[in-house]
Amino acid sequence: MRKKRFFTSSFAALCLLSATVQGQSLSAHEEYLQFAQNEDGEIHLDDGRTLFYTVKSRSQVNGVEVIRAQVDDPALAEFMDYSSFIITLDHDKQEMSGYLETGSGQFRLQSPSDGNENVFWRKIKPPKMDDRILKNPDTSFMGRLNQEAAGEKDASGRYVIDVFIGFSEQAAQDVGNINTEAQMYVETVNEALNNSQIEGVYLRLVGVGVSPQNPGVVTSVLQDGKEWFKDDIARYAPDLIGLVQRPTDAPGSAGGWGNVPGDIVVIGAPWPGAYRHEVGHNVGGMHCKSEGDTGYNYGFSVRQGRGTAQCGNDLSYYSSPLIMDDEGNVLGTTHSQDMARLWRERSAAMSANRIHKVPFPGETGGRYRMQNYWRADQFLHMENGGLESGAIEQGWWSAQWDIKAVGQDDYVRICNRWRAQACMNVEDGGLQAGAIESGWHSAQWKLEPVEGQPDLVRIRNRWRPDQYLHIENGTPEAGPIQPGWFSARWKLTSTD
């Protein structure tokens, strides 16, 4: 809900000037300003190279600005319309995360350390051990699951796969800002989907968390992690869970692990690129195809150092026979290496691992308090069982209301958080909050704006459009109102 526009102060300009003077390495704040302000620029890698970048897109997600950029890297010149550079900015804290893939290695923005306040684009050392997967010869989940699942789409018609990222305390320390970091992981997948022209689906970060547990990047985390973060999982209802650990010497350690297919992965904090690979396993993807393998769910490698996410993970692509580089190399085959097809077929099922609780973009939804404008001390609640208005206490779930859109229409249902079966309706004539049936128009409401008072709404019934929610007579009712009644104006305050 970030509204404020980011700076125009002379202070910012000063910082930029000093950045120019300092030359090759910048302070964390200067590096942040460079990306906040400029549509292109240069980055200095710790292998001595300087690369130029151009911003391709900027978007705001959960108060984090996501930048995708194209890098002028001669070693990747054969890929057209390809982005391999992700920057995520936290404008409130003025911090950032960054992940860059070049033709010769992956880099991340390394925070200052050892008394040195400057940051570096540091080459990521691949983990000593790759992940290994248990091969499931039963590939019947491919295609089938998609047909069975209804899927969850946003207003644009795309499937939304909600993601929760849980860090260990140590991993959180290593990465710095967990909000920009987690958003960056999610964007590595979205970038690869984009590059691979897999449309109609995207990952959305819905929550982050921190836990003291850090056994390392081992398979036990795939079970135990759901227990560590069970409250977050209940709250955010993610379709995918990503766990981030500081690597340890524990037996069975790897760069990352993911269930195939599944809803959970674990990666080591030093290796952001592992996330894209492990999520590919969750979708149902396997590694490079070997002799005797069947199915089309494999990664593809053009040659050494040119592998898609499941097979080498050098490039921000999932395998696809529809993608061809400038030199005529195709990044997949229709018979064996077509992760793009698997993604398309599995999107619906993946988006419906859990019913989403965080409203989709543009969707009216969330948990709200409903305060009357005429009597500001009067809130709607069900603390005593029935629907009432009155003073409430901060912690009362009975005074919190889920307001959710009904299908694609302009109407919402209003249901109590504490008594989840109790939804406002006028089915029996008078206003009540109780169990409803899905088709009832009497339980659907339109939130109408009040002219000149943008933070207030009138609440009008769909079945009986002359009826509005009001407390003109002291208690909650639905009925005809006069335009001037303050008692029929409501302030909805998000409780998130």
Ligand SMILES: [Zn+2]
């Ligand atoms: Zn793997």
